[in-house]
Amino acid sequence: MKTILLVPTGEGVGLTSACLGLIYALECQGIKAGFLKPFSQENTTEPDRTTALYRHISQQETVEPISYINLTKQLNNGDTDELLEEAVSLHRQIAKKHDIIIVEGLVPNSRDAFVSELNASLAQALDAKVLFISNADINKPCQTAEKVEAQLRHFGGAFSTRTIGVLFMRTKGLSEDSAQIPVTMDPGLRLVDEIENFTAEIHKTHSQIGSTQFPIIGLVPFSNTLSVPRVSDLATQIQATWINEGQAKQRRVLHSSLIASNIEHELHKFVAGELIVSASDRIDVLLASSLATSNGIPLAGLVLTEHHAPNPLVLDFCQIAIKNGLPILHTPLSTFDTAQNLSTLSNEIPVDDTERADQVTRFVSSHIDPEWLTLILNGDYKPRLSPSAFRHELVQKSIAAKKRIVLPEGDEPRTIEAAAICQSRGIAQCILLAKPEAVAEVAKARGIELPHDLEIIDRELIIDQYVAKMVELRKGKLDEIQAKEQLQDTVVLGTMMLALDQVDGLVSGAVHTTANTVRPAFQLIKTAPEYSLVSSIFFMLLPDEVYVYGDCAINPDPDAQQLAEIAIQSADSAKAFGIDPRIAMISYSTGTSGAGADVEKVAEATRIAKERRPDLLIDGPLQYDAASVESVGKSKAPDSKVAGQANVFIFPDLNTGNTTYKAVQRSANVVSVGPMLQGLNKPVNDLSRGALVDDIVFTIALTAIQAEQQATK
Secondary structure, three states, X not given: OEEEEEEEOOOOOOHHHHHHHHHHHHHOOOOOEEEEOOEOOOOXXXXXXXXXXXXXXXXXXXXXXEOHHHHHHHHHOOOHHHHHHHXXXXXXXXXXXXXXXXXXXXXXXXXOOOHHHHHHHHHHHOOOEEEEEEEEEOOOHHHHHHHHHHHHHHHOOOOOOOEEEEEEEEEEOOOHHHHXXXXXXXXXXXXXXXXXXXXXXXXXXXXXXXXXXXXXEEEEEOOOHHHOOEHHXXXXXXXXXXXXXXXXXXXXXXXXXEOOOOHHHOHHHOOOOXXXXXXXXXXXXXXXXXXXXXXXXXXXXXXXXXXXXXXHHHHHOOHHHHHXXXXXXXXXXXXXXXXXXXXXXXXXXXXXXXXXXXXXXXXXHOXXXXXHHHHHHOOOOOOOOOHHHHHHHHXXXXXXHOOEEEEOOOOOHHHHHHHHHHHHHOOOEEXXXXXXXXXXXXXXXXXXXXXOOOXXXXXXXXXXXXXHHHHHHOOOOOOHHHHHHHOOOHHHHHXXXXXXXXXXXXXXXXXXXXXXXXXXXXXXXXXXXXOOOOEEEEEEEOOOOEEEEEXXXXXXXXXXXXXXXXXXXXXHHHHHOOOOOEEEEEOOOOOXXXXXXXXXXXXXXXXXXXXXXXXXXXXXXXXXXXXXXXXXXXXXXXXXXXXXXXXXEEOOOHHHHHHHHHHXXXXXXXXEEEEEEXXXXXXXXXXXXXXXXXXXXXXXXXXXXXXXXXXXX
């Protein structure tokens, strides 16, 4: 069991972010990483912040740290050995279920003089390797190195067998371009040249730091975007009360502006993400903020200072802004004191800010040296396809595919944001079917930066070139007038572009039904020659493994022949995405324990699938628990090579499949990617109408990979 202890050189170095980023980087290497914070330094009964964030990021359990009261009590009583034994006990509880443990060390501060010594003792008690976490300034290499060296002394120096390197966080002095936020872990963001140059400067005074024995494993830039708080995080800091809380937990403060002069000279400050700070008697500022919100500009919020809260009659004029969620606070502090307090707000991630935690985790992991990780792991681990690894592979494969994906819902806000992300990260070349001015308006209102090479096509300008070709494709089914009318539907238009090989794939469904998305594909794209039907799968990202569920979206009641084909399609799709398929044909009965038409259909489908594809591991009928739970599988189907370890689940009908996937998704809080359609000549994929931006990004990536696979068949 490998254990890495992260030791910070001081306060505010980003220790929590470093822990989460390293765990995510390991997950993307297929390594199941546990987390342990043995000791709390917060004198509170609240749950530990880092531990709670780890649970969210990894969807795994861990133990709570030893409380600060118990920590100081035992140290004061001279019970250091007993304290370390407790820490070892916590470590062993986690070690049972993980390949490697990341341990968060204590933070040196002016209050706790015992920190450095206890960190050193902890490293010994857990037999842990030590990774140092420090902040850095590119323009101050000597001072940066001195902070690390001060802690190194407690662990035998840079050449000790226990010390393994340093990760520099919140690095100042780097270009703004280096602080881009990845969709998933992207080793391509690593600042290789910058690390080399910075190491050379450090070596002028501290030759050990950055050496082969003690490497710099990453240089993580300081990011203004990732350091921004939500409006809800400000209230306590400025002693404020809520006039309207609104979307305070969703809106982030990218900048703050004091409004002091005449309003006509301050209007340029009313932009997306801005926190407006003004005296509460400035009714014009309140009304301007309300008008900006009504015009679709998502201000971060409004802070009214001094005096008293505004008159309710004034607030009546702002009801549209209030209904649109504009957070409004009032503080008795002066405008100057409010600004001072805001400037000293902590950079630490609040325990409930899971969105920011997700982004910071990906950002940090993308700057960690993967070769260093491989060296530390030393090939002793059995890789598995974790959800993090699945998402990582998904994005990397789609980047390599370089495919053109058309998005018919081109003026839909989530789709625009997803397209901007995919375009900027190289996940796909996206084409939005919409009026350019409509896209620009949405982007401006939501603060979305549109990449210069993002294609936006007005359907009215291109419809005519597809009319004759659509009539030809649907010969005898419609005339030119009907074709032109149908092409007004951007999904139909996008499908025609795909049919004529002008794009490689299509993603729709954010505002359209599945039928609206799939029907044109059936009519114009049709099924692949080797298949007789189109089906769907969901990738279910469980905490430990990725499962494939099919069919949960297309075929209401497939017969045995169709069910066998769905199983084969799903197995091939699983293989294509790095999953070694073990296919369970699901029924309410396992083996021959039950009878009836439904069971017989599944049994026949299993027989057909095995006959057609003897290379696949397929078994059925199996109940869901017999397929997924090892102990149940051994009991109910002891001779099966699938029971208890299935990862591809084929449901007997749409009712069962759709119900099961939604039950698992919602009850277990599992991320599902899909539905991904299979069996078509060219890739068309449907979205849930409740899809998040990330869901759309990953579906675009799926579609790009499908297009690449079909092109290489």
